[in-house]
Amino acid sequence: MCSANVFAAVLFLSAVPAFVGVLALQLPGNLGNRLEAKIDKPTLVHWMCYKKMDWFSLWIDLNMFMPIGIDCWIDNFKLKYNRTTQRSSNSIGVDIRVPGFGKTHPIEFLDTNRLAGYFHTMVQYLVNMGYVRDKTIRGAPYDWRRAPNENGEYLAKLKKLVEEMYDTYQQPVQLLGHSMGCHYVLYFLNQQTQAWKDKYIKGFLSLGAPWGGAIKIREMQRMASSPWMLPFLDVWPKDHVFISTPNANYTHQDYKQFFSDLDFEDGWHIWQDTKNLTFAMEPPGVEVWCLYGVGMPTPVTYIYDDKYPDSDPVDYVYADGDDTVDSLSMSQCKRWIGQQEQPVHVTEFRGMPHLDMVFHYKAMVEWGYTRDDDVRGAPYDWRKTPNENKAYFLALQQMIEEMAEKAGGPVVLIAHSMGNMYTLYFLNHQPQAWKDHYIKAFVALGAPWAGVAKTLRVQRSATSTIWLFPYASVWPKDLILVQTPTSNYTAADYERFFTDVGFAEGWQIRQDTESLVSELVPPGVAVHCLYGSGVPTPETFRYSDKFPDAEPTAVETGDGDGTVNLRSAKQCGRWLGQQPQPVKLLELPGNEHIDMMLNYTTVAYIKNVLFSP
Numbered sequence: 223m224c225s226a227n228v229f230a231a232v233l234f235l236s237a238v239p240a241f242v243g244v245l246a247l248q249l250p251g252n253l254g255n256r257l258e259a260k261i262d263k264p265t266l267v268h269w270m271c272y273k274k275m276d277w278f279s280l281w282i283d284l285n286m287f288m289p290i291g292i293d294c295w296i297d298n299f300k301l302k303y304n305r306t307t308q309r310s311s312n313s314i315g316v317d318i319r320v321p322g323f324g325k326t327h328p329i330e331f332l333d334t335n336r337l338a339g340y341f342h343t344m345v346q347y348l349v350n351m352g353y354v355r356d357k358t359i360r361g362a363p364y365d366w367r368r369a370p371n372e373n374g375e376y377l378a379k380l381k382k383l384v385e386e387m388y389d390t391y392q393q394p395v396q397l398l399g400h401s402m403g404c405h406y407v408l409y410f411l412n413q414q415t416q417a418w419k420d421k422y423i424k425g426f427l428s429l430g431a432p433w434g435g436a437i438k439i440r441e442m443q444r445m446a447s448s449p450w451m452l453p454f455l456d457v458w459p460k461d462h463v464f465i466s467t468p469n470a471n472y473t474h475q476d477y478k479q480f481f482s483d484l485d486f487e488d489g490w491h492i493w494q495d496t497k498n499l500t501f502a503m504e505p506p507g508v509e510v511w512c513l514y515g516v517g518m519p520t521p522v523t524y525i526y527d528d529k530y531p532d533s534d535p536v537d538y539v540y541a542d543g544d545d546t547v548d549s550l551s552m553s554q555c556k557r558w559i560g561q562q563e564q565p566v567h568v569t570e571f572r573g574m575p576h577l578d579m580v581f582h583y584k585a586m587v588e589w590g591y592t593r594d595d596d597v598r599g600a601p602y603d604w605r606k607t608p609n610e611n612k613a614y615f616l617a618l619q620q621m622i623e624e625m626a627e628k629a630g631g632p633v634v635l636i637a638h639s640m641g642n643m644y645t646l647y648f649l650n651h652q653p654q655a656w657k658d659h660y661i662k663a664f665v666a667l668g669a670p671w672a673g674v675a676k677t678l679r680v681q682r683s684a685t686s687t688i689w690l691f692p693y694a695s696v697w698p699k700d701l702i703l704v705q706t707p708t709s710n711y712t713a714a715d716y717e718r719f720f721t722d723v724g725f726a727e728g729w730q731i732r733q734d735t736e737s738l739v740s741e742l743v744p745p746g747v748a749v750h751c752l753y754g755s756g757v758p759t760p761e762t763f764r765y766s767d768k769f770p771d772a773e774p775t776a777v778e779t780g781d782g783d784g785t786v787n788l789r790s791a792k793q794c795g796r797w798l799g800q801q802p803q804p805v806k807l808l809e810l811p812g813n814e815h816i817d818m819m820l821n822y823t824t825v826a827y828i829k830n831v832l833f834s835p
Contacts, residue, residue: 249397249400249403255332257299259317261298271297275771298313303492325356329341330346341400370405396426397426398426400580401430405432428510433503448489453474454474464522477490506558512568513579514549515571518545518575525537544575606686609738622660632660632662649664649745665827667818667824672697674690674692674786678691688728691732694712697713706766754783755791759785760779761780783813
């Protein structure tokens with residue numbers, strides 16, 4: 223559980239006309255859905271890596287961002303290519319699967335804690351329009367490490383899913399792809415008969431597709447799909463240099479040498495096996511809406527020093543694009559105009575970044591705000607607690623003062639989740655005179671004022687996670703948060719809990735951070751506290767004798783928003799009568815922790831706060 227920005231815009235998603243009234247099936251891009259792994263490895267790359275573990279999240283696993291974690295993760299994640307069979311396999315002792323085929327949750331958020339959002343905004347907007355998750359809007363996650371020639375079973379399941387949706391609702395299906403997912407859609411459609419497409423497919427909505435290829439050197443040695451996506455020969459000029467080093471320049475005529483110099487000769491063979499999969503850009507044979515961003519500097523040449531390939535580029539050459547894929551590549555869908563009977567619609571969105579294609583328009587911008595001017599974000603290193611982020615708060619104070627001076631009025635702070643705790647800490651450290659002058663109101667969305675039981679599952683990931691363990695001053699003394707065959711742990715047992723999980727340092731972190739906002743000192747500004755309820759929310763985790771190296775065998779739930787427990791979210795009510803500034807509470811029954819940011823009630827409430835006197 224973590225936060226959005228402390229000062230954040232509320233995001234809306236405008237309707238995409240191609241979707242309205244039809245079934246929707248979404249294919250994500252590269253890295254765009256969850257992967258799970260099970261390991262029983264004969265050897266380890268580091269003694270701290272797990273040797274044996276039942277199914278767990280591989281992508282995204284927050285532990286991969288830790289110094290040792292990345293080595294363990296790479297060893298589990300990588301593929302090994304067999305030149306004889308022309309197929310890739312996982313590392314010895316590693317099984318990898320794609321969870322949730324046909325469902326939207328693996329593409330809405332890339333992690334189980336719902337921190338890394340992807341298709342969620344789009345899915346939620348369609349749900350608000352009347353679509354139903356996992357019924358009239360479905361997800362088709364896949365093993366994006368592999369090119370489609372190695373994903374035959376997946377493509378068969380995809381065809382069956384399309385037919386199942388058609389048979390259930392008697393409507394053709396709209397296929398939506400983002401980034402590399404568009405190539406998967408094209409490959410899939412090129413394998414179907416025209417009669418099948420005419421019956422089952424309404425159209426194909428392509429978002430930010432690298433139709434002419436792209437280059438991402440960091441992924442080259444990890445995934446078979448990466449060589450497949452190298453810049454296509456008939457699109458790019460023969461003399462265009464993609465990689466420049468002190469010793470060599472590489473164009474698309476030099477791929478063999480490129481892979482040899484990378485010490486990844488398998489890459490050359492993978493590219494030869496995959497280069498023709500969608501190279502010809504054969505028309506898909508269905509109506510196409512091809513949407514992509516332009517007008518943003520996009521790297522088309524990476525310049526390295528003598529540390530290549532073991533360092534980041536020292537410079538770039540830019541061209542037009544969406545900041546990830548250049549417009550030369552994305553515009554190749556124009557080739558289909560006149561090559562098929564079905565219409566091909568091409569729309570360019572100026573200033574639209576690659577990932578924003580799945581978010582689209584922003585509500586506050588539509589209200590007359592200007593992005594990065596009178597509506598801004600204040601991202602921070604959420605791994606740390608506020609006492610470790612002093613430079614951040616100085617920058618935040620300065621930005622608020624600049625915005626207020628420019629606008630000629632005070633600023634509204636909007637926070638979500640842990641961002642509320644950061645905001646409260648910040649306000650508690652400002653003089654009242656400063657708050658009276660610069661702050662109009664504080665809108666708190668889904669705040670974990672007294673901690674969250676869910677954090678007990680990720681107790682080693684960050685200092686801020688331990689900070690948000692349930693507070694003993696609020697949680698019942700006899701409420702068991704973690705139960706094992708040998709011990710029970712309540713909010714009064716954290717010292718013993720950390721000792722038993724082999725992380726004694728965690729207890730010291732807890733002692734250092736618990737008091738930062740645990741007293742819930744009133745913020746001294748007008749407060750609007752919105753929170754969800756009526757959603758089953760984890761409260762007690764029960765483990766087998768494999769604790770703490772296994773997932774819970776059972777999870778007991780209580781009331782809340784699915785992440786923040788209701789008893790914690792309601793603690794802002796303590797400020798009623800404790801400060802002269804108004805404190806307003808709004809409970810949102812049935813509102814999930816993330817979804818509340820898209821709820822029309824929430825957005826209308828925020829709009830009222832912004833435009834009220």
